[in-house]
Amino acid sequence: MDVIFRTDASIEIGSGHVMRCLALAHELKLRGLRIVFICRDLTGHLKGLIEQKGYPVILLSPPDGVKDVRHDETRYGQWLGVNWEIDARQVLAELMKTSVPIKWLIVDHYALNNRWEKTIRQMVQKIIVIDDLADRPHDCDLLLDQNFFAAPEPRYEALVPEHCTRLFGPEFALLRPEFRRAREFSRIRGNGLARILVYFGGNDPGNITGMALEALCSPKLKHMYVDIVVGPLSPYLEDLKEKVKNRPGTRIHIQPREFVELLLRADLCIGAGGTTTWERLCLNVPSVVITVADNQIPSTSELDQAGYVRWLGRAETITSEDIATALSEMLQGLKRSTGQQGPGLVDGWGAVRTAEALIPSSRETLRLRPAKPEDADRYFLWANDKGVRLLSFNQTPIVWKDHQIWFADKLSSEESFLWVLQTAQGLPVGQIRFDVSRGQAHIGYSLDPLVRGRGWSRILVESGLKAFWEYRPKMMVKANVKQENLSSRRVFEGLGFCPSSEEGIMSFSRLPDGEQYRRSLHS
Numbered sequence: 001m002d003v004i005f006r007t008d009a010s011i012e013i014g015s016g017h018v019m020r021c022l023a024l025a026h027e028l029k030l031r032g033l034r035i036v037f038i039c040r041d042l043t044g045h046l047k048g049l050i051e052q053k054g055y056p057v058i059l060l061s062p063p064d065g066v067k068d069v070r071h072d073e074t075r076y077g078q079w080l081g082v083n084w085e086i087d088a089r090q091v092l093a094e095l096m097k098t099s100v101p102i103k104w105l106i107v108d109h110y111a112l113n114n115r116w117e118k119t120i121r122q123m124v125q126k127i128i129v130i131d132d133l134a135d136r137p138h139d140c141d142l143l144l145d146q147n148f149f150a151a152p153e154p155r156y157e158a159l160v161p162e163h164c165t166r167l168f169g170p171e172f173a174l175l176r177p178e179f180r181r182a183r184e185f186s187r188i189r190g191n192g193l194a195r196i197l198v199y200f201g202g203n204d205p206g207n208i209t210g211m212a213l214e215a216l217c218s219p220k221l222k223h224m225y226v227d228i229v230v231g232p233l234s235p236y237l238e239d240l241k242e243k244v245k246n247r248p249g250t251r252i253h254i255q256p257r258e259f260v261e262l263l264l265r266a267d268l269c270i271g272a273g274g275t276t277t278w279e280r281l282c283l284n285v286p287s288v289v290i291t292v293a294d295n296q297i298p299s300t301s302e303l304d305q306a307g308y309v310r311w312l313g314r315a316e317t318i319t320s321e322d323i324a325t326a327l328s329e330m331l332q333g334l335k336r337s338t339g340q341q342g343p344g345l346v347d348g349w350g351a352v353r354t355a356e357a358l359i360p361s362s363r364e365t366l367r368l369r370p371a372k373p374e375d376a377d378r379y380f381l382w383a384n385d386k387g388v389r390l391l392s393f394n395q396t397p398i399v400w401k402d403h404q405i406w407f408a409d410k411l412s413s414e415e416s417f418l419w420v421l422q423t424a425q426g427l428p429v430g431q432i433r434f435d436v437s438r439g440q441a442h443i444g445y446s447l448d449p450l451v452r453g454r455g456w457s458r459i460l461v462e463s464g465l466k467a468f469w470e471y472r473p474k475m476m477v478k479a480n481v482k483q484e485n486l487s488s489r490r491v492f493e494g495l496g497f498c499p500s501s502e503e504g505i506m507s508f509s510r511l512p513d514g515e516q517y518r519r520s521l522h523s
Contacts, residue, residue, distance in 0.1 A: 001098050002033040004124070005055075006091060007108040008079065010042040015202070016275045017108045018046045020130065020146075020174035022053055024106070027355035029054070030425070033103075038091055040081050044233075060090050076110035084112065088119040095123040104128055104358065107140075110295070114139040128358070129160075130174075133295055140164055144354060146173040146278065147299035148306070148345065167357060171381075173278035173350040180348030182260045184374065186283040193331050195225045197266035197285075199276060200292060202231020202255060206315050208290055210236055212270045213243050213250070215323035221331075226250040227262050268330065270323065272315075273300040281308060282346040286334060288326055290315050308345055342400050343377040352427045353450060360454060361423040368463045371418035371431065376407045378420075378428050382446050391485045410435075417468055421447075421460045430456065432464035440476045440509075441468065457491045465495070469512045479508045 005025060009018040018039075025035050037050050041062040050057050063081040080087055095102060105120060108130040117127050117139040129140040132147045134155035142165040145152060152168035160166070196216065200208045209230060216226050228244060230237060232254055244250045256262065260283075263269070269280050269287040273296030280287045289304070291297050292315045304311035310330050312318050371379070380403045382388060389395050410416040415437070421430035432445040445460055465477065479497065481488045483504050493499060497508035 001036050001100060002103045003028055003035045003106060004095070004102055004104070005035065005037045005106045005108070006039075006112070007037065008039050008042060008081075009046045010044040010079075015046060015049075017130075018050065019176075019275055021106065021108050022050065022055075023174040023176050023351040024130075024354055025053070025055060026177065027351045027425075028358070031355060031359050033359075038094060040087070042081055058094050060087070060094075078111075080109070080111035084116045085119075087112075088116050091120060092123060095120070101125060106130065113137055132299065134159060138164075142167065142357065144172055144174075146170055146350060148303050148308070149299065150302060150306075165357065167354060170278055170281065170346045171350060172354055173282070173346050174354065175275075175278055175282060175346070175348055175350060177348075177351075178260050179279055179282045180352075182264055183282055183284075183344075183348050185264055186285075193224075193267045193334055195227070195265055195267050196327075197227045197229065197262055197269045197271075199229040199259075199269065199271045200290075201272060201274075201276075202233065204230065204234055204236070204292075206292060207236045207239075208272070208292065208315050208318075209234075210240060210243065211318070211320045212323055213240065213247065214320040215327065216250075217247055218324040218328075220328050221324060222247070224249070227266065228252045229256060229259065229262065231255050268327075268334070270327070272296065277303070277309065278346045278350075281344070282348045284344065286310075286330065288312060288323070288330060290318050290323075307342075343380045347377065349427055352423075352425050356423060356425075356427055356429075357450060360451070361425075363456070363459055365424040366421055366429075366456065366459055366463075367424075368419045368421055368432075368460075368467055371411060371420050373408070373411065375420055375428065375431075376404060379403070379407060379431060382431060382448065385446070385449060387449065387452075388446050391482055391488075393480070393482070417441075417471060419464055419467055421456070421463070430460045432460055434464070434468045434477065436472065436475070440478055441472065443477050443479045457487060458494060461491055462495060465510075465512075473512060476509055476511050481506045481508065 005021045007017045007021050009015045029035055036056045036058060038058045038060065039045055039047060040060040047057045047059055102124045104126050105124040106128045107117065110133060113136040121127060121139065126141040127139065128142045128144065129138045130144045132145050137159045140160060143156060143160050144167045146169065148170050149155065156166065198209055198212045209228060213228065216224060226249060228240060228250065230240060230252065240252060244252045253262065263279060263283050263285055266285050269285050271280065271287060271289060272292045273289055277289065287309050289300055289309045289311045290313065291300050300309065300311050303309045310326060312322055312326055380398065380400060383398050389397065410418055415435065417434040419432050420428050422428050429451045430445065430447040434441040434443055445464065447456055447460065479492055483506055489506055492508040497510040500507045
């Protein structure tokens with residue numbers, strides 16, 4: 001077996017852990033890996049859903065009363081159902097039944113820490129941890145935290161080994177591929193504000209859905225069309241159905257298959273933190289957030305401060321009047337808004353990026369494609385990357401509005417040529433640009449931080465030159481590089497560019513046939 005996922009979901013825990021693991025499992029399966037899930041037999045477990053997606057599930061025995069449970073191990077120890085040592089022994093017993101080495105153990109469970117991981121390590125080649133609490137140490141080779149924090153690195157500084165690869169931020173948000181596909185249509189959403197989607201998870205034990213529906217009965221909001229999404233096990237389902245009948249323009253959806261379509265149609269969402277936050281951000285849907293669990297608070301608070309969501313507070317402190325007031329204010333703000341205020345935080349490629357970190361693409365599968373308008377966000381993030389700015393002649397951070405104008409101008413110009421390097425899965429991993437001026441072209445390129453150190457710069461530049469010379473077959477290409485940028489200097493020298501230096505700047509030039517470089521070698 002190639003990959004083992006250790007995670008759990010129950011009515012109390014919710015489905016977030018399983019759903020993000022399924023998103024990653026899908027991408028790993030596309031790369032030919034064999035996958036098995038290990039879960040415990042807890043009330044409301046999702047074994048059926050996992051198997052429906054095509055993955056075998058090993059179901060550990062249910063908790064055996066008080067003797068199995070000790071809740072002092074971690075903050076969420078009770079979610080494991082048993083003591084961590086019992087769980088580790090049972091998981092080891094299952095792993096020993098396999099006849100092939102296990103490449104990766106992927107752990108997504110708030111109740112497991114480095115003690116459990118050290119116990120299991122003898123049976124696996126590498127351990128990957130998915131976490132967002134940063135409240136316990138891990139013995140892992142890669143850690144993924146998809147949450148939004150202005151400074152994520154210090155949160156895990158003393159909690160993971162020095163060699164551990166760290167993937168931080170919503171660009172690694174583990175979403176199903178349908179969100180990535182739907183994102184292409186989210187940009188054509190109209191400016192009207194007519195439809196609101198309410199979703200607080202399938203269970204919603206606090207009935208925040210009912211509170212939101214009550215708020216939407218306010219005279220200022222009664223004209224809005226409302227979609228309510230709940231699960232079939234919601235304890236308030238019948239009550240919600242009655243309330244929906246009494247509010248015109250309101251429809252209730254019970255675990256709908258078309259949830260992505262509902263999000264696309266929504267002009268505004270009311271919901272909880274967690275996984276659905278990334279789904280809403282991926283589809284550019286403004287949202288009012290009410291956190292329903294403590295672990296949702298830190299990231300939601302930072303998203304609110306950065307202007308990505310409107311956080312009202314914890315569920316137990318909010319009233320329907322609070323929701324109605326916030327909606328009225330937010331709707332007025334949206335009416336005054338003039339377009340996207342910054343680059344998208346979630347592009348839907350998070351699961352593909354994570355899979356790429358685990359299984360690097362082969363060089364032979366990389367391809368160039370022309371840049372598209374929807375690449376503006378990624379170009380902006382690449383351009384403002386700390387490493388790129390450090391090696392740029394102008395190190396001032398780029399402003400989003402300026403970038404939008406610049407990017408649109410470049411795409412429409414007949415004197416600029418922009419291409420994106422992508423993997424076989426379509427993941428953008430780099431860009432190259434040629435700007436023509438006074439009979440020659442100036443080159444600029446950069447790679448995504450995820451793939452640096454793989455030797456792909458040369459592939460990017462070589463492919464870019466080939467593509468450019470198909471349009472301008474006899475034109476000289478020039479590049480200016482800082483003296484300290486040894487990586488780029490090696491790339492251009494290795495591709496036959498003629499070097500020269502002046503006042504701390506290295507200049508490189510080359511004609512299509514490399515003749516100029518050959519002459520310089522014999523001069």
